[in-house]
Amino acid sequence: MLKYIAKRLFQMFPTVVGVVLVTFLLFNVVGGDLAATALGKNVSLQMMEDFDAQRGLDKPLFFGYRAGTRAFEDLDASVGRGRWQAWSNATHSAETGTVAIGPQTEILLPAFALDPGRDYEWTVVYRGKAILAGEALDSGRWSRAKIRFGGGRDVFLQTGEEPFELRRLSLRKVVANPFDSQLSFYVRQLLRGDLGTSEYFKQPVARLLADGIVPSLKLTVPIFFIGIVVSVSLSLVCAFFRDTWLDRFFVVLSVALMSINYLVYIVAGQYLLSYKLGWFPVWGYESWRFLVLPVAIGVVSGLGANLRFYRTIMLDEMYKDYVRTAFAKGVSKPRVLFVHVLKNAMIPIITNVVIAIPFLYTGSLLLESFFGVPGLGYLGINAILSSDIDVVRALVLIGALLFVVANLLTDLCYAAADPRVKLG
Amino acid sequence: MTSNDNILAVEDLGVHFGSGDGLVKAVDEVSFTVRRGETVALVGESGSGKSISALSLTKLAPRAARYAGGRILFEGRDMLALSDAELRRIRGSRISYIFQEPMASLNPVFTIQWQIEEAIRLHQRGVDRKREVARLLGLVHLPERLARAYPHEMSGGQLQRCMIAMALACSPDLLVADEPTTALDVTVQREILNLLAELGRNVGLSILMITHNFGIVADLADRVYVMQKGRIVEEGETRQVLYDPRAEYTRQLMAAVPRLHPRTEEEQ
Amino acid sequence: METEKGQSLWGDAWRRLKKNRLAMACLGMVVFFTLLALYGEGVHQYWKWKDATPPFQLADLGKAYTAPGLHHWMGTDGLGRDVMSRLVQGARIAYKVGIVTSLIAIPIGVFFGCIAGYFGGRTDDFVVWLYSTFASMPGLLFILAIAMLVGKGLLGIYLGIGLTTWVGLCRLVRGEVIKHKEQTYVQAAKALGLGPARIIFLHILPNIMHVVIVTFTLRFPAAVGTEVFMSFLGIGVQDEPSWGLMINNARMRLWQGMWWEMTFVTLAVFLLVLAFNLLGDALRDALDPRLND
């Protein structure tokens, strides 16, 4: 058994890597400008730069010697990109695709003070004479130059008497260690157990998760267990009365329950049971009474799919030859069902139950927000609505990792429950 | 021969599926008898209604089946008129079954010990079940240690022996064997058939042997019924039916099936 | 299943389906909703062409909260807009989501499933790894995260649902292709020297089309449900009359006794999802030869 566990643990590894990679790609690559998503439009570039630095977003993606900085937006005069409008004495010509800077001008290029502890590099395509970051540029023809400098001092573009024209100008950070990338930052952060910082709450995500897990479990654990008991019992009823009106009723009921949108359960439950009839509190998290309705809704909304699944399993078993043998031995129908069939059906049921364990953690997104249970679902919905990147990423990542672990547990349960599974 | 010798007498039994256009008379006015200590074979091609007939004896036919007339007299009592509880007392204690697929017929998640014990527990009180299981396994020539095994750990032949041991648990009067060797290797088939023949002789068991293989019929059966499309088309002493079949269908059936060794000897 | 048998499969399935009265009723319902959605699209395009605000978007506070009656069969909402025409627009959006997400998810699933099943080996390992990874992602949260990153609106919904729901189909297709790969008609095609792309897409794929059809029918209502959910939360459709938005609006009014918007919208969602679910089940039963013995 130990050997089997070790083997399965080892097989888990690629999926874990995959999960980390997918969350990384989703947020760092697909996600685009996370700082803009998270902070909105009306923040200073300095704040965005800090946001990036805190999350390693100011590094090359996978590997590289250069990384971007928000201190200076790339200027590309041919397509009219860049912030030359803010410069005194600069004129842009769309026809030639150039920015011309008048004589005797001094322009402070970066939007905020650069980090004195590191090196930067200008890349410039120019014609004419000027001084950039202390280096003299002088060329009669269009030419390209790279100027490397320390971030300690302010960086000016100074022109003399002669004209100076720009086509491109961009600023990059020089990266000392090319492997010091966003990916490695993310992985190292995870290895430290650091899930990042919530921009909204200004608190470590791990703290928020720790605070939220208990209310979540108070809601999902009852849903989970009551749900299993109810749906397995009903599926046994269906198996016992198969092909009768009762069985057919439950089949129709389960499809109907499945087809009712989750929202409807919540809205109808709150409106009818809490508001109209006053059976339950409408909103809040003060005593167990506040949890009754959300738990009931959770159970009912999951009932359809579970009942259908378990019923199929039970009926599949009912038509197997060993059931006929049991009847031929003189075993009574209840005993066939509860002993012979149930023990066999337990194997897929356990599998299904264990694989649903991650649900305990994320399963109640809506219930929590609508009933005011301060759990992870509440946190998650709010984080998504307020674009709290780190919280969302941590929730997704942990949900996925839990699923991977649940998968492992499923296999182990399978091995333990089914004598036919060979360990090895 | 009086009818009292008959442990089982099926009279005009009808078992139907479906209705209207889809009506299937799986068993259609079938009559046959089994005497005490006798081995009777029910022969017919696949789908001719043998299994349904056999299962109907204790009302085990699939739920969709309708019993449409006739009587099944087991020791003089009409099985079709018995209550569920009375039927359960007969199943496994007075009439036992073994089936075609031993691997599928045993419950995969229980040990052999458990499954045989269950058969004993259902019908007998105050027996030392452990010893009884050991005795039964001995009866079918299996080592005692296999009791602790699960079905998937055994071969088809061993499993069929377990089925037989389980069927014999309460010393039944009638053993219904529904194609007990069809799913087995040829050599294993022979062993199982020998075992059944031996039990028939030594324990005095009546056997209703269902098969489509005339080799088996020749080997084991005292009398034969031939079934076609739910009806009995021929019946008689084994020798008579084998050497002088009256129905054309029987002849075709005999020509079609592979023959086992002993029959070729008999023919010579 | 041989190729010729594959053809008669559809005929058989159709005959079986026709006998199933419930399934035919569901098919009728699906057709009805489809026509509704097409009509909605027509209206939508008409107003776009006229470059005017369509009436179902125009507030008319004088008519707010009219109960169902002759002029407004399903009443009006808080801004005096006709619930029924908004409902039709909601059907249009639901269909758009169901179809576009299918157009994203199904090709991905079929493509990966086919190459994994057909080539086996490293390719298979890679695809299995890929779908195990995606299967591990926590469903709704992952969809919402994608939508959050892509930005509010239909695009977020399309990508969120489309990029996450190909996994099940991929697994099914892979299994089917593995089964078919060994069959004589594939071996024969190989012996003729046909390339893998031809064999997969011209020979095997038509034979496993039923898996795709059933999957489409069953994932459609799921996608609609998710869209309603997302729009309700405010990260989905923004200023078009999506069912989710309508439910969100109606939720507030419900407490003041305006029951009609809520009732009709939830009924529409329920009927559409139910019809697709039942039809999908019936299709699977009719098309899956294993269950027909």
Ligand SMILES: Nc1ncnc2c1ncn2[C@@H]1O[C@H](COP(=O)(O)OP(=O)(O)O)[C@@H](O)[C@H]1O
């Ligand atoms: N569950 C069932 N539903 C409908 N018809 C059945 C069912 N089981 C058996 N039948 C019908 O009964 C006939 C006899 O079946 P069976 O007794 O199993 O044949 P066999 O002689 O091969 O044992 C079959 O041809 C079939 O038409």
Ligand SMILES: [Mg+2]
């Ligand atoms: Mg049979």
